[in-house]
Amino acid sequence: NAGVTQTPKFRILKIGQSMTLQCxxxxxxxxxxxxxxxxxxxxxxIYYSVGAGxxxxxxxxxxxxxxxxxxxxxxxxxxxxxxSQTSVYFCATWTxxxxxxxxxxxxxxxxx
Amino acid sequence: xxxxxxxxxxxxLSEAASLELGCNYSYxxxxxxxxxxxxxxxxxxxxxxYFSGDPLVKGIKGFEAEFIKSKFSFNLRKPSVQWSDTAExxxxxxxxxxxxxxxxxxxxxxxxxx
Numbered sequence: 001n002a003g004v005t006q007t008p009k010f011r012i013l014k015i016g017q018s019m020t021l022q023c024x025x026x027x028x029x030x031x032x033x034x035x036x037x038x039x040x041x042x043x044x045x046i047y048y049s050v051g052a053g054x055x056x057x058x059x060x061x062x063x064x065x066x067x068x069x070x071x072x073x074x075x076x077x078x079x080x081x082x083x084s085q086t087s088v089y090f091c092a093t094w095t096x097x098x099x100x101x102x103x104x105x106x107x108x109x110x111x112x
Numbered sequence: 113x114x115x116x117x118x119x120x121x122x123x124x125l126s127e128a129a130s131l132e133l134g135c136n137y138s139y140x141x142x143x144x145x146x147x148x149x150x151x152x153x154x155x156x157x158x159x160x161x162y163f164s165g166d167p168l169v170k171g172i173k174g175f176e177a178e179f180i181k182s183k184f185s186f187n188l189r190k191p192s193v194q195w196s197d198t199a200e201x202x203x204x205x206x207x208x209x210x211x212x213x214x215x216x217x218x219x220x221x222x223x224x225x226x
């Protein structure tokens with residue numbers, strides 16, 4: 001199993017550009033999450049999904065959109081990038097079998 | 113909604129020193145508790161978790177944590193740290209029985225000098 005994969009690993013965007021951060025999992029987990037991590041601020045939940053076709057906002061959803069058309073994929077869309085979106089983004093899943101989250105390797109995004 | 117406080121933001125220790133990282137949460141009901149570790153440049157990995165039973169939980173790499181319900185605390189301990197324990201440590205809390213949407217603390221950066 002590859003676990004949770006994220007692409008790209010790094011990206012530099014100009015203000016106003018758009019991009020999609022990809023997240024895929026091969027563990028058949030229902031729950032998936034997007035977090036952003038800023039220095040000294042811990043993890044902030046952006047969006048989450050409890051299954052295909054179901055998504056909901058987290059703590060900091062403004063400026064982002066998600067979709068969950070399949071169990072495996074949970075892409076995060078930035079429509080009009082702003083410097084405040086410079087961060088490291090982590091995708092994660094949860095398994096009820098082991099009661100823990102599995103995290104992807106992260107995407108480091110810089111908006112200039 | 114629950115919240116999580118990690119009071120130590122930065123901790124610097126020498127190898128073989130003992131470690132205790134504080135974690136307090138605010139929620140009056142039953143919770144599930146977690147400690148995650150993030151090594152430099154890597155993603156978060158689970159260290160240990162508490163759901164029920166013995167409040168003293170043992171995790172990987174010699175770490176343990178004690179759940180003290182009366183103090184709303186779940187402190188992480190290790191009797192003798194190693195240079196390889198240099199990492200960021202996150203405490204997380206989830207309301208038991210609900211949707212699995214954990215709340216994370218701000219994290220504690222641990223540096224261990226050889």
